[in-house]
Amino acid sequence: MKRHHLLTRKPQPVHDRQMLSQINTIAHSLVNVRDSDLVNQYQQLKLLCQFPGDDLDGLTVRAFSLVVESVRRVLGLTYHQEQLMAGLAMIRGEIVEMQTGEGKTVTAVLPACWFALAGRGVHVMTVNDYLAERDFQTLSPVYARLGLSSGLNQPRLSTEFKRAAYTADITYGPGYEFGFDYLRDQVMSLSQQRPRLGSQFSRTLNGCDIPTPQPVQHTHAVAIVDEADSVMIDEATVPLVLSSQGGQPANNTEVYQAARQAALTLKAGRDYLINEQTSELQITDLGILRLSADRSLIPLERLDRPWMQYVEQALRAELFYHRDIQYVVYDNRVQIVDPHTSRIFADRTWRNGLHQAVEAKEGKPITNESQPIARIMRQKYFQLYDQLCGMSGTVQGCQREFRDVYGIRHAVIPPHRPSHRIDLSVRLFVDQQCREQAIICSIQELLPTRRPVLIGTADIETSRRLSQLLHDQGLTHHLLNGVQDADEAAVIASAGGPETITIATNLAGRGTDIKLGPGVAETGGLHVIAAGFQLTERIDRQLIGRAARKGEPGSSQILASIRDPLFLQSSPGWIDSLKQQAGPNGEIPVTKQILGRIVKTQRKAELQGMQRRKQLTQHDNWLSNATCSIWN
Template sequence: MSDLAFHAASPLLRLPQVQDYAERPDVEDKALDRWWQRASGLWMSQGTGLRGWRLRAILPQVRHHAAEMAVLEDAALQQRAAMLRPALRAALARGRPRAAAIGPAFALVREVAGRQLGMRHFDVQLTGAWAMMQGMVAEMRTGEGKTLCATLAAATMALGGTPVHVITVNDYLAHRDAELMRPLYTFLGLTVGVVQAGQSEAERQAIYQADIVHASNKEIAFDYLRDRMVLRRDPGNLRRKLGRIAGVKRGPLRMRGLHCAIIDEADSVLIDEARTPLIISGQSVAGLGRDTAMLRRAMGAALDLTETTDYRVKANERRVELTDLGKDRLEDMAEAEPDASGFGIRVIREHAVVQALTALHVFHRDEDYILRDGKVQIVDENTGRVMADRSWSEGLHQMVELKEGVELTDPRETLSRITYQRFFRRYARLAGMTGTARDAGWELWSVYGLRVARIPTNRPDIRRFAPDRVLRDEDAKWRAIAERVADLHAQGAPVLLGTRSVAASETASARLATLGIPHQVLSAAQDADEAEIVARAGQAGAVTVATNIAGRGTDIKLGAGVAAFGGLHVILTERHDSRRVDRQLEGRCGRQGDPGRVEAFLSLEDELMRGNGARLWRGAASLALALGPRAAGVFIRRRQRQIERLHARMRHDLLEVDRNLGGLLAFSGQME
């Protein structure tokens, strides 16, 4: 591909880069193009199993070269890796490579993995890696070895001269995966870097020169945004090259561009997190003094307003809107007590009050954020992790601080922004893997052009699923959960209790403590000992309470004798907004053919059954309880689908706003 940086076979000879900062240019989709993408997604999201079966064409090619690789000494294997580089470079330059060209590389990497890591890729991992080489998202069950699978695609791309970003959902997993697989890459003559929070700019520049870079999605996206802030002063590939020849100095760039990305937990990164734009902010020019007065005035006004009359809370859309009556009341307040804070300006006043109402009624402690060391720290909804260095924009973070009565941080203003949709579409090559991609197949295709291939499990899946238990209220639900956990614990079976928030984890912990059940809590409030807690979760009699662990890379291995108790028992304490997140939790049991059991305890007062439009579904589910919990569960699932469609529309709207903003910035001569 023309925008890749090519390297000669010899490390002493390096051809000049074709592009100074590689990335795929933005495609200006017309209305007809977008309609076609959405329509074609209806059938592109189907046939995931057939697509996975067709990908098995790589297996005979790998087997054909396996015997050749097996008899080579280590030095000969390393020499063979160097010899493969020109052929791989040529194969990748033609676009999607053929199986015959990649077979030798896969056979080589599998042989080296067996020697250096003591792990040899299964056929299903070869198939999953081949899917990624074809620009697909490989759906692989939890426990099928996605981390090892990714080494095939990453090493093959890197040997072909393409810098690779292996992207996961947090720093812990990025560091863990890089260190686990480093011996394999080093043996092949490839360099490995790990991007972590707190690294200096010089450190990151050096790291991004590596052949394979492991990083979290947020770290790598923000580094790209920082590069764009430099590049906006020098737009255009040719202009930058001429400037460099002429000796024109520019700010240092961190990355080499966006050549290839392999995304772990792809649906979590590309779908769940895509509702929030990425924003780099700086110190507000307005100054803290005036902003503080404005914030306090707006918060006071918000507390005086009445819900339904002056404003409406759109809980499912996570926003608040003022009514006409509410706007009139705010204008009366401004006229009654004029000040110099800016409250008298309608646009500023209404925006600030909406932010205050959002902080009061949409963002909740121990769900969206926690208080730690007197500071408001955001909790990632999709991973349950604390994002200590992140803040909400446009005054929302300060409004939450006002609500909680903590010291206000400095106000910030936006310096650069982009959505995940636009960012990942700029990679020359994009692929991924996850355990739950099928449900997002339509959106992955219509937004990113990614097809989904379902990869079969290496061993048969023998998990058992119990019918949902639906209770009328939360108190009855928690009593039933505690009794069930006590029964399983008495039998010696390990239990993983999945909750939606830190507050729910605390409720579960209190209920279990009342019955004297020893347990561990894994939540955003205490994640320092996460690896140790997870390691014990599969032991006999272990009880682990965990917030939403989708995307945490959690691999729970069963202890001795646990299989006799039915394996790990996963209990869902409520349904999430997305079925995919439920499936992530369900996938924590039954790894590699192990036994396991999944149960769900739900209530008509769960978060899913609240908010706009929920009254009808809650009433229908309540009536259906007379026919049994399974009938009520049908309505809860339909409510979940409704929320999924709503969130998909919100992501679509965000992408449209980002497209329009990008057009305005381009018209003004700026970039993101």
């Protein structure tokens, strides 16, 4: 399908300031216009789009003005200049960085309505289904005021509901679900038998015309991605895989149990070698001989793959996969924890027998392995769209990858009000126990001020330990560590209340605004404590950025431990030297050299992540080309 001219011709940034003034002027003139006239004016713009002219800036100004007035009438909100700047950047196909609390959700309405003029469908993607539903419910009346239809695409919807969602002018949904729908459509298309020449005509003549199933996705015209760094970068290491239904009791449970028993007999350094920094595992020749010595212990007749692979997965489950970090045990089942958000994915499983190896390790019912039906790398799926744009509070640090992989630039939007956040000095401890005791002391010191405190942890295990310590001190608090639902957003939204203490995995409630309660601003605002550095500095900024939004007061502090995953990336000699500098309470004085080493390690980890994603994409391209060669 030929691309619409709106998707190829963009307003120029040199005109932005002039356009901002014009948008405000025209929007002000629309205040007394009837609702029906707003619809008529928007429809007139759609007609103008069918006949491309030279006044694209004028078209943009009028479209944005209508959106500004619709938002004012429905939500009672007034766009500030920075939001309009972000909207103009996005219609040029850029990823914009807007600080947390700057109103990204309502900003997305501007490019959504502008791209909807082309009439080819706009997909607005979020990080999870709750945020998609929240934004859809909030913004549908805004679109309706302009005569636009909107739809909600959620997991587990029927085909009919999904098709209806995609026929709307603007469709909201979690990013991964759009990709899964694409895979389902591809599987459906390939599963249809190619009709014999003339058979369709013959059935029509005989009144036996059988309708061909239609895909739910019709176009890939425009995608607007919220929290773009999370959706398009961090999660890009995990391909979208459509699998057969697993989860049923396995009929070869003894294989996984025997593999675990065999793995437990192996000794590190003799039978297998591990790389702590890369989590790589290699069974030595001696280990292979030991595992093959007694064939009576191997259930040969039940194997679906080489025995050594079962043992490797059992060993991997024992060494690298830990409860409340990589997975949780809930409802008597092993459930995966998303490494990027610490949310629980109840309907996903690890592949190649790893999930079954973890189930055997935990002594839980072993389920059958799901079989992959179709897969696509997220990078490749996003590249299907004619136009990509998005927004996030943390774009800087991955702008190169956006440019190299997706071919899109980034724009940094200044905050509407300058930040007044106070970032306290970093503190470093020899172990997690000393660090957690320091966190409790910091909270107790803040109690007389009645300031709210938000503690961000990297994993569920740490959040539970801190929760128990607070409980032991008789301190009432909220705990969020992986349940992805409306309660999460509600708890995060209330985290700014007086004397409120909230523990959350770092990205829990991402996309939800934290409003300060009565009197909190006067006492210093929200205080954020980060329990350690993350492998990427962007995630640190995402957590710290929860404090002092919209020019409000606030503060933050990072309390790290040399046992955190980031420090495991460093040399053992440096870690040993840090231990020797610790005081009686286990705290290590933080110097500029130490901070510089931390930043260097984060940048190295970010570069390794980018290279890993690049290699995965190249491998996926190779697989695709190889498959095409076979079928051709």
